[in-house]
Amino acid sequence: MQQEKLRIAVVLGGNHSGRTGPVVSSWFLDRAASRDGVAVDVLDVAELDLGDGHGTSLESFSPRIEAADGFVVVTPEYNHGYPGPLKSAIDSARKEWFAKPVAFVSYGGMSGGLRAVEQLRSVFAELHVTSVRTSVSLHNAQRMFGAEGGPVDELRGAEDAVEEMFDQLVWWALALREARGRRPYPG
Ligand SMILES: Cc1cc2nc3c(=O)[nH]c(=O)nc-3n(C[C@H](O)[C@H](O)[C@H](O)COP(=O)(O)O)c2cc1C
Secondary structure: OOOOOEEEEEEEOOOOOOOHHHHHHHHHHHHHHOOOOEEEEEEEHHHOOOOOOOOOOOOOOHHHHHHOOEEEEEEEOEOOEOOHHHHHHHHOOOHHHOOEEEEEEEEOOOOOOHHHHHHHHHHHHHOOEEEOOOOEEEOOHHHHEOOOOOEOOOOHHHHHHHHHHHHHHHHHHHHHHHHHHHOOOOO
């Protein structure tokens, strides 16, 4: 029997005015598109009407989080954290996140967004979301992509990290989809 494709929602957390966000996202989404057995839904936080955020369900967001089997959050790092609108988007849903895995792609200056990712791990723990161990972090990301938006050098390490991250995400997404189908999550 052929298995239904895993639905992975990719949440783009960069701000509207961000310049690296679009090129990093497009680089990552190209890679995601080549994964077998995965259907990607792209949710761009910069396009959401967040209102006052916090706990207000967004028609354009929550149902798509509910429909997903797992998530990838793509985030920049600003002042050792992740952008505020991304937090408002995360807070706008609750049970829709439960018992699913999340993976991260981050970009920044020296730190490659690692501190933003560590903060997001604790936010998602509160939402009963399992975060996968391997993340993709792009250090000095502005310098990695040229005027045409493509990488200026081979991003071999980052490409390998994308594959490793996806292997872990898919494992968790399949395992948790089966588990949710067998018994309701108690959260
Ligand atoms: C206000 C601001 C704060 C920043 N803080 C950090 C930081 O704490 N750590 C880091 O590694 N990079 C930091 N950066 C660098 C950005 O993460 C980096 O330039 C990234 O490519 C920005 O992506 P964007 O162009 O899509 O906004 C900061 C940039 C700005 C504008």
